[in-house]
Amino acid sequence: MEPETKKARLESGPPETDAITNPTCRVDNQYDDISCDSSPVTKETDNKEVRSSNSQTEDVKFVKETDVGILCYINDLPGCHGVIKQRYSDFIVNEVDVNGKVVELTKLEVDKISEEKVQDEEEESFKLPEDVMKTLLALSSESESEMAPAFINLESMDDKELRTKYHQTIKSKFPGLDSSTVTQDEKKVIKVVKKANTKMKNRWKNEWPAGRGNYCQFVLYKENRDTMSAINDIARFLSVNRNIFQYAGTKDKRAKTSQEITVYRMFAERLEELNTRMKYMHFGNYRYVNEPLRLGKCQGNKFTIVLRNITGDDETLDKSMMSLKEKGFINYFGMQRFGTTSIPTHHIGRAVLKNDYEEAVNLILKPRPGETGKIVECRQCWERNKDPVEALIGLPNQNAIEKTILKELKSNKHNFCNAFQKIARNTKLMYLHAYQSYLWNSVASQRIKQHGLQPVIGDLVLTEEIQELHEIIGDLVLTEEIQELHESEDSENKDINIIQPIVLDDKNVSQYSILDVVLPLPGHDVTYPENQVRKWYETLLAGDGLTLDSFKHKIKSLSLPGAYRKIVIKPGDVGWKLYRYNDVNVELALSDLDRLQKKAEPSFEQDGQFKALKIEMTLPSSCYATMALREVLKIDTSASYQSTLNVT
Incomplete structure (x- = not known):
């Protein structure tokens, strides 16, 4: 953009509108210098659904960032190509405790x-043979349907003292197993069987020091x-x-x-x-x-990330990393939140909020490209004739969600609500949280397009005092973990809703920066900004046949109280280094286990064919490292797109 054009836009101010558009926008290095292109994002209507609607969900090949509201950047620097997680060893995460x-x-x-136990020295000194330990570990790991007794044969089974040591050691090391001496083929052997879980719990209670x-x-x-x-x-x-x-x-x-x-x-x-x-x-x-x-109950995570096959000049990469360090990134919910298949998880969540359980079930069971095995036949069968009995044939336990739904439909073919309710609670909430995340991303993009990276009247902030109070009652602020705790059936923190944000006005707006501003993760127990932002939420929901009241679901376990999330996050402890390498399979970062095993630090080729960028940073809980990386790369971070960049 030419300087004159940018200046003219800044002087005229952002356009006033309540409509949700599809902007492609970038925000320059300085928080008060915005460059936005309000032209629509190119729509590829042959392979994706750009905007949610009341109509049937269209087929998609894969979900892109633009499909889930991820549209803007903090800086206006040119991007570069680079592969995220070419190998899983390129992504190392260490939790940061409370x-x-x-x-x-x-x-x-x-x-x-730590290992002291109530036992005598003689028992402590006796060690089971390695082959016996392997047998007992295997037995203790079996499910109840698979369990069969194990038999231990000893050369000196007539030695009662030796048998007693075996029984005592098994009793001590394997509380879930029972041993006894039996006669088999006219010889005494030790028979070991699995206990019921209830007995095992009582045993722990009695023996705990x-x-x-x-x-x-x-x-x-x-x-x-x-x-x-x-x-x-x-x-x-x-x-x-x-x-x-x-x-x-x-x-x-x-x-x-x-x-x-x-x-x-x-x-x-x-x-x-x-x-x-x-x-x-x-x-x-x-x-x-x-x-x-x-x-x-943690402060966040420390990341060590290797981006492989990096393009672009070193100077631009350094500038991009410096911008990330000093200015931060837009705190979007990352692509992981929306699934890795052609069926976005937020589409299922939308159907549930609309009480359209038949649509939700059909989306879960819908065929999707890239799958193999019996699940493919299952999905094709369901799409063809909606027969749960036939669809269940040969379906393995690993497809737990689909199997649970189909087994319930086998009992009552038309009770889609019950079928959905049978799946694990965390899975049901995952779909609903994905829809909330889609709304949050979309509104965050519109907020940045309209108002840039400055607080405005009507915005919401959570002060340091409120954050400290929230930590005292046992949670960290600004994360969806708050919401999950509030929703949990055994939550001890039902007073979480005492946290109320401050609404900015003309008297206090100058006291805060964009790093303080939050947007609500929509729900029935949150405050909405007292400006255009609330209208944007309502417009998006209306397009899907929903309202803000829809989050107060008639099924209590599916109600969503909501939470608050910062718009911009500045990472901590940011460091980076560029390396050269030739072997695309070489590991370029050490994990905790690597260091325990005393592996040597990775060596790098001075004139290597490929270039890698190694990044270290610390992020608060619930922030997505891929959204920080996207500020540097300026490319789609979806797994499906990243897989096309892999060098093999």
Whole structure:
């Protein structure tokens, strides 16, 4: 844009309108210098739905940023090409705990003090043979439907003292197993079977040492696994209910991550033994604490990210990184929020808010490109004849959402509401939260287009005093974790709605910056800005046949109270470095486990064929690192688009 044109626009001010448009806008390095292009984003109507509406959802090939309201940038620098997560090892995440300490896996062994148990020295000194340990670990990890007894044969089974040591050690190390001596083929052997969970819980209660904290807190290191899947696997291996585990936040799947977990009354050495049993997960840094972790009880995450196959000159990259460090980025909900298939999750959420459960179910079961296996036949069958019995044939348990819905429809083919209600509560809320996120992104883009990066009268802010008060009652402010806590069935923080934002007026607007301004994640228990912004929410909702009152759902578990989210976030501890390399498969950053295994720092080729940008930064909870990276790259961050950039 020519300087004269930019100046003319600034002097005339932003156009006054209540309409929601599709702007392509950029905001220059200075918060008071805006460059916006209000021409419509190019619509590719043959492969995507640009605007939500009451009509049937159109087929999409994949979801783009423009489909979910991600339109603007902070800076006006030219972008560059670069691959995000070409390898999952390029994305390393370390949780930052509530005290600001970076969570790291630094040891795998149980500390001598932490592993003390009520037992005599003779029992402690006896070790089960390695093959027996593997057998017992396998038995303890089996589901109830798979479990069969294990038999231990010893050369000296007539030695009662030796058998007693085996029974005592099994009893101590595997509270979920029962052992007994039986006769098999005229020989005495030790038979080991799995206990029922109820018996196991009572056993823990009776044996837990007096004076010890009720929770074992440990660091979970995982690779290429999401947090919930990891916890489900751990619970399955240990034959315990997954609900005894707690965490402060979920971490990325395609990444190497370290975070703290608490588990109710579990000996640390039971977790330690899993280090040799479970793939892509490691456990360590154990301690016993009195209170469990709660969702939101962390300050954020530290990221170490490698962007591969970077183009663009080094000077421009340095300027882009300096802008990210000094000015921050627009705090959009990232593409992960909306799913990775051709069916955006917010479309399902929209259908639920409209009480159109048939549409929601059909979207969940709709065929989508790129899938393989029995789920493809299942979806095709449902689309063809809507027969749940036929669609269920051969469908594996891993497709839990689809299987749950179809099993319920098998009982009552037309009760789509009940079928949707049968799926896991977190999954149902995921769809609803995605629709809220779509609205937030769209309004944030319009807010920046209309008013730039300055506070205006009617905006909302949350002061430091309010944030401190909110931390005292047990949550961190400005995250959707607040909303999830408020919605949770066992929430101990029902007074969360005492947090009220301040509405800016002509007397206090000059006291704040854009870094203080928040937009509501729409819900039935939030305050809306007292300016055009409220109208923008209403206009978007009206286009989908909804109103602000729609978030007060007639099914209580589907009601959404809402939350507040900062428009702009400035990362902390920002650092970066450019490297050259030749091998596209070489790892370019070290994880906690790499350091524990004393791997050498990655070496870089001075005249390498490819260029990589290594970035370190810390972000608050619920912020998306990909949205920070997009300020540097200026390209679509969706997984489907990024996969087209991979160098193989």
